[in-house]
Amino acid sequence: MHENQISFQVRKAAYEIHTDLGPGLLESVYETALEHELRQQGLRVARQVPMPMVYKGIHMETGYRLDLVVEGKVIIELKSVDALQEVHFKQLTTYLKLSGLKLGLLINFNVDRLKDHMHRRVNGLENDTAATA
Template sequence: MTEDEITKQIIGCAIEVHKKLGPGLLESVYEECLQYELLQRNLLVKRQLTLPVVYKDIRMETGYRLDLIVENKVIIEIKSVGAINDVHKAQILTYLKLMGCKVGILINFNVYKLTDGICRLVNKY
């Protein structure tokens, strides 16, 4: 399955979650519900994956946790904020770089129309 095909599945699942729950809940609620919807579509999903940082050839297990990764190809970062800003985009770009993935989706569920809260990012490194 290509990144584009996975992205379409993710967006469809996110819209389903948003239709049922609406805006204003905690990120963790949307994360768990989105994982459920993705699993219902028989997609491989990992949740709260720790991203180590390599420092002087030593693997440090502190650092980052990504919300979801689908089919080991597309990273999802979930937000429930007033607006997406550059810090949120930088966060997912960092995850893409550390994981060696090409595509990430930033989803802000705290919007009236979910398509206004979706941002697809591509790792150009």
């Protein structure tokens, strides 16, 4: 399955969750719900994926953790904050670079209208026809 197809499934599931639960819950609640919805769709989902990091020859077993990785191809970074900050976008961009994955979605559930708070970041993704989500 191509990254863009996975992205569509993730966004569809996020809308359903946001419609059912609304804003204002902890990030971990949305993470659990999204993992469940994606598994129900038959997608492989890994949660809180530790990513090792090497810096100047120093190997760190867990340099950072990815909220969700879908089908081993798409990183999902979830937030439940009043407003996304530039650091959240930079975090996802760095995760893509360090992991070698090509597509990431940053989703903030603590909003009234989810549509304007789902953002795509790409890292060399071919056939990327959707600039924003």
